[in-house]
Amino acid sequence: MKTALVGDIGGTNARFALWRDQRIDSVRVLPTQEYPRPEDAIRAYLKGVGQEVEDLEAVCLACAGPVSGDEFVFTNNHWRLSRQAFCKELGLSELLLINDFSAMALGMTRLRAGELVDICPGQSAPGRARLVIGPGTGLGVATLVPLADGRWQALPGEGGHVCLPIGSRREAALWERLHAKLGHVNAEAVLSGGGLLELYRTSCSLDDKAATLTTPAEITAAALNGDAYAKSVLEQFCVWLGRIAGDNVLTTGAQGGVYIAGGIVPRFVEFFARSGFAQSFRDKGGMSRYFDKVPVWVVTAEYPGLEGAGVALQSLLEGAPGGQ
Template identity: 85%
Template sequence: MTALVGDIGGTNARFALWRGQQIESVRVLPTVDYPRPEDAIRAYLQGVGLAVDALQAVCLACAGPVSGDEFAFTNNHWRLSRKAFCQGLGLSNLLLINDFTAMALGMTRLREGELIEVCPGQSETGAARLVIGPGTGLGVATLLPLKDGGWRALPGEGGHVCLPIGSAREAALWTRLHDKLGHVNAEAILSGGGLLELYRTSCALDNEAVKLTSPAEVTAAALNGDAYAAAVLEQFCVWLGRIAGDNVLTTGARGGVYIAGGIIPRFVEFFRRSGFSQSFRDKGNMSRYFDNIPVWVVTAKYPGLEGAGVALQQLLEGRHSGD
């Protein structure tokens, strides 16, 4: 079987061929360059020298809740009708899944050297695992082990839960964010754009001049010894710990936590030294609940594509992978 798998986020669409239960011919295309996902797929196929009619199936992992015929991508301009998509490309098999369903299933395909330990621990047998990752947005999913040795991914929109407040400074930052944004969700801070928003809000709170103009500049300044930028990045890590800990308590994810997405791997050593671990377990009388829960940063290049392939394979084999 030759299938196409895609992992489509707010900024980039990653495509690959799925053959022999492996991905190959990976290409990354900016979503802004194409009016529709169909156009990007045709460009990808042309680039790898494959005709559209050579495909037996397509699985696309998409940012946002997936249901019904019409799908609007959360963080880019694309829209998709399942019916029109299949007719336009001559397909009979199209699987749409949430992007963090794919990311979660991608954790089952990790290879040696693709995890960096942040918090030591031991995965509890049979327990759920949490997958969370700041990128263009904040993705959250739960991975459940099945009795037959397989896995089921539970999609959700955990990036849109309310941003928690755990200190007086966080309350002051939240107040300014609320004045500007109204509802303050976790993604408002725990994302690429959110890091810049956190920097600007911090500057306004502290009467500091705004000198940095992109998330990359904030990160680079922090890593190069800028004390103020480092404090902002530290707050980012602390807030990620609070959200991850809340999700562990909600889902019972004592099997471990995977920190995925494109942001944290850029400053892993800073992250490991940050207040993430303390805020992760700072839950009052439930703090001991976290004593043996491992946390890892995922450094694999294309876990979303791998997970889309797993989802497609499970569908073809009649096993449930999640929505």
């Protein structure tokens, strides 16, 4: 193989790296809005790292949304691609498209020491699935399943679009206002960057309070700096994430553990560890004991999606199973 490239493409940024000797190299992050198409961003990336387009042989792109067929429309950005046209333009012999959180899940198999923070103590049940969930531009969810040969397979899904659960009167009141504005209220409506801002604005509306903060970063910063109202909103965010993560554990049987990934929670790990996440995570009535030994970690690795895309590409080249 001459050159293999992996990409982790979100709503705001596209992360690219070369895949060499089963590891990522020459990582660059490019804003998606600055490029009309993914092909243009890849050309710019290759030029920036001194690689010729003609040397490119295999590519794996981790993309938000369900992956099937020739045409793929990216979630949360303006890009789209045709597999056939993409390969023809770039002269590729291999193009693998996988769900972004399948790649994130496979990236959990490449974590190094110091890249996990314990949130809920526990012990991974042998042979059981693990859940990977993370708020970012959207809410990603995937399941990591152990295989008999020691490898792992990532099962893609769209768990971020399940219905937002209600566990208290205040949550019911918030949901009612969200429903009046959005119609269907999915988990991503509050458990994402834009969702945190939506949750703040809806909370302010419910409490007849002026909404003075205008970005997710401002809300997080205000909460960490002691603003009582911002803290209450961020607390509700953590509680709702616990409810959704717990629901997914029950659905998938993921007693192997839960990885909290994505770009948001690692920014306030200490707050998250003290929040109501753990209580809401296991608040399942008669099934609460199911969570007694389920460990939960926050992932602080810098590029787990790229690592996972590399794992998937390596599996394809070796003819082994992986995520899609």
